[in-house]
Amino acid sequence: MRPEEGTIQSRARAMAAVLELLTDQPVIICNGFPSREAYKIADRPTHFYMIGSMGVAPSIGLGVALAKPDKKVVILDGDGNVLMGMGTLATVAALQPKNFIHVVFDNEVYGSTGNQPTISRLVRLEQMAKAAGYANVERVIEREDLVYEFKDMLKKDGPSFLLVKVTEQAEDVDRVMLEPPEITRRFMKAIE
Amino acid sequence: MVESDDFVQALQDIGFDFFTGVPDSILGSIIATLMERRLYTPAVREDEAVGMAAGAFMAGKVPAVLMQNSGLGTSLNALISLNVIYQQPCLLLISWRGFQGKDAPEHLVMGDSMTQILDAARIPHRTLSEQSLIEDLKWTAQTFMKQRIPVALLLKKGIVKGNHP
Numbered sequence: 001m002r003p004e005e006g007t008i009q010s011r012a013r014a015m016a017a018v019l020e021l022l023t024d025q026p027v028i029i030c031n032g033f034p035s036r037e038a039y040k041i042a043d044r045p046t047h048f049y050m051i052g053s054m055g056v057a058p059s060i061g062l063g064v065a066l067a068k069p070d071k072k073v074v075i076l077d078g079d080g081n082v083l084m085g086m087g088t089l090a091t092v093a094a095l096q097p098k099n100f101i102h103v104v105f106d107n108e109v110y111g112s113t114g115n116q117p118t119i120s121r122l123v124r125l126e127q128m129a130k131a132a133g134y135a136n137v138e139r140v141i142e143r144e145d146l147v148y149e150f151k152d153m154l155k156k157d158g159p160s161f162l163l164v165k166v167t168e169q170a171e172d173v174d175r176v177m178l179e180p181p182e183i184t185r186r187f188m189k190a191i192e
Numbered sequence: 193m194v195e196s197d198d199f200v201q202a203l204q205d206i207g208f209d210f211f212t213g214v215p216d217s218i219l220g221s222i223i224a225t226l227m228e229r230r231l232y233t234p235a236v237r238e239d240e241a242v243g244m245a246a247g248a249f250m251a252g253k254v255p256a257v258l259m260q261n262s263g264l265g266t267s268l269n270a271l272i273s274l275n276v277i278y279q280q281p282c283l284l285l286i287s288w289r290g291f292q293g294k295d296a297p298e299h300l301v302m303g304d305s306m307t308q309i310l311d312a313a314r315i316p317h318r319t320l321s322e323q324s325l326i327e328d329l330k331w332t333a334q335t336f337m338k339q340r341i342p343v344a345l346l347l348k349k350g351i352v353k354g355n356h357p
Contacts, residue, residue, distance in 0.1 A: 028247070048250070052273025056243035059235075060274075063247020063255070066233060067210065087236040095233065181279040181340075188250045 004108070004121070004165050007141055011105045011166040012037045015076060017147055018103060021154065022074065026064050026191045029076045030057040032112030034105065036173040038076060045190035049176045049183055055085030058092060058102055065097040068191065072099045072154060079106040079120035086128065089161075093133035098157040102129070103150070105166045115168055129161035136160040193353040194322055196221035200229065202325070203256065206333045208283060210248040212241045213258030218287035218349050223258060238263030239270040242342075245282040246274055254336075256283040261290070261306045261346075262299070271342055272313050281336045284344040288319070291348050310344055317344035320351055 011034065019027075019042045028048045029035045035049040050057060061075040082089070082104055092100060104125060109115040130137040135158055138149040146164055153160040178186070199222060211226050212233045213219070226232035235241035238259045245255035259267070264286060275282060289295050290303015310317045316335050320328050328345060335343045 026251075050274070052277070053239070053243065053270040056239060056246075056270050056274060059240040059243025060247040060250075063210075063212075063244035063249070063253075064251045065247075066244070067248045067251030067253045085237075085240065088240050091234075091236050091240060180277045184250060184278045184280055188252075191251060 004141070007165045007167055009141070009143055009146075009164075009166055010169040010171075011107060012041065012169075012171045014105060014143065014146055014164050014166050016041045017143055018074075018076065018150055021147065021150055024190070025072050025074050026061075026068070026187070027074045027076060028057050028061040028064070030054070030078055030081045032078065033170045033173070034076055034078055035176055037171050039176045040171065040173045045186045048187045049178070051176065051180065055081050055088075057081060058085060058088045061100065061102070062088070062092055062095070062097065064191070065100045066095070069097075069099055071191065072101060074101045074103065077102060077104045078111070079104060079108060079125060080110045080118045082125050083118060083120065083123075089129050089132040089134070092159050093129075096133075096135065097159055100159040101150075101153050101162070102134075102160065103162045103164065105164050107166045107168050109168050111168060111170050126161060126163040129163075134159045134161040139163040139165070141165045194325060194351060196225040196352050199325075199352050200225045200231075202329055203283075204231075206329055207254045208256045210245065210253035210255040211258065212244050212255070213285070214238050214241060214260070214263055215258070216260035216287040216289065218289070218347055219258050219260070219285065222285070222352055238267035242267045242270045242275060242282065246278070246280040249280050249282060256285055258285045260287050261302050264306060264309060265302065268309070268313060271315065275342045276314065279340040281340045282342050283332055283336060284315070284342050286344050286346050288346045288348045306346070315342050315344055317346055319346040319348065322351060
């Protein structure tokens with residue numbers, strides 16, 4: 001049975017709660033439905049929407065975080081993505097960027113390709129992040145816990161890892177209606 | 193042979209200020225020099241390095257990624273579905289293992305097909321030589337700025353030497 005018992009929040013609802021707490025922080029959003037949902041919920045020039053290169057969202061965020069140590073960088077990621085780029089948990093933990101917040105919406109499936117199961121039900125991703133050495137690690141299910149922990153991570157020194165259990169539900173959303181070079185230019189200007 | 197100190201200085205002089213990658217023996221002296229100068233952020237996989245370079249570029253840096261050519265295989269999807277289509281340039285310093293079939297077996301197929309793979313992915317490339325070093329670096333900087341995509345400099349064994357054993 002998927003997802004974990006007690007999970008009632010959809011990713012879009014959880015993502016909306018996170019985006020509501022952000023203003024002008026750089027946000028890297030992984031490929032597939034998460035980028036499309038974020039684009040629909042709240043499109044901002046500080047959002048970098050990915051359409052390919054699965055697994056690389058935290059690497060991009062790390063590059064931004066290292067180059068802009070005065071800005072908190074937020075990565076909105078998925079369980080399939082983290083599993084694909086798992087080595088980056090180690091790289092982030094080794095470098096200890098204080099301004100790095102990695103939020104993972106864990107629905108236990110590859111939602112953008114037809115809900116094939118991932119292995120995140122069997123392998124606890126937040127425990128991997130903790131073992132790697134992230135400074136703050138939390139796992140939440142309820143919306144109010146998500147808001148509390150994310151607010152706390154915005155204040156604390158990172159690197160932080162927030163695992164949010166969400167349902168398989170995906171919103172009925174269009175593709176991101178921006179050309180990739182335009183996404184790059186807009187993001188660069190917004191975080192200058 | 194070019195000294196790694198001079199090579200790194202030349203890269204810095206044309207603006208490169210963010211270096212990441214995964215090591216290779218051919219790149220050893222360059223990485224040692226970069227680490228001495230506290231310019232190098234080690235990655236664990238080449239696609240991670242390419243992603244970090246993309247982020248650093250968007251945050252105002254001029255990035256370079258060092259890798260063995262086996263890493264070209266590992267990072268190809270990130271290169272073409274991130275850097276190329278989003279117009280996020282980086283310099284790829286790729287060591288040419290398996291050049292002319294003289295290397296360990298695992299390097300031979302990539303050594304033979306690397307330039308065709310780069311051509312197919314529309315990544316401009318040049319093979320670095322001591323005689324044309326300044327010209328090669330100039331071409332790199334110009335292509336980087338004009339096309340805003342990854343540009344590769346291929347390094348054969350023995351071109352850049354280090355003070356480091």
